[in-house]
Amino acid sequence: MDEEYSLEQAKAYIMNKFTEQGDFLILPSDVLDAMLNRVMALDEAFMEQSGVNDGAEYDDDAAYAYLFETMTKEFPDQKMYCMRFVDDYLDYSEQYLDSIGAIEWE
Numbered sequence: 001m002d003e004e005y006s007l008e009q010a011k012a013y014i015m016n017k018f019t020e021q022g023d024f025l026i027l028p029s030d031v032l033d034a035m036l037n038r039v040m041a042l043d044e045a046f047m048e049q050s051g052v053n054d055g056a057e058y059d060d061d062a063a064y065a066y067l068f069e070t071m072t073k074e075f076p077d078q079k080m081y082c083m084r085f086v087d088d089y090l091d092y093s094e095q096y097l098d099s100i101g102a103i104e105w106e
Helices: 007-021 029-050 060-074 076-099
Strands: none
Touching: 007 029, 007 076, 029 060, 029 076, 060 076
């Protein structure tokens, strides 16, 4: 790993990607911030539960299903945005991890 993972840097990187993309800027900034905080926490919980933090492989499909299902329940007013939001989040999170050298490609 080139750099150490930083939750704050990851959030800033991912929020910047959402801002550059612009599709979710129609949401109030506090809602977008709350959604990002929650999806990051859920992703961490998924990694803990699935054993990723102990060396298991990250299952993108299982992660997406878990994150999408939970986000649609917890943000019902933004349900129609959750599919794209979760998909983009996973892409941006992977980009952040790659940018700090935390992903080993096979």
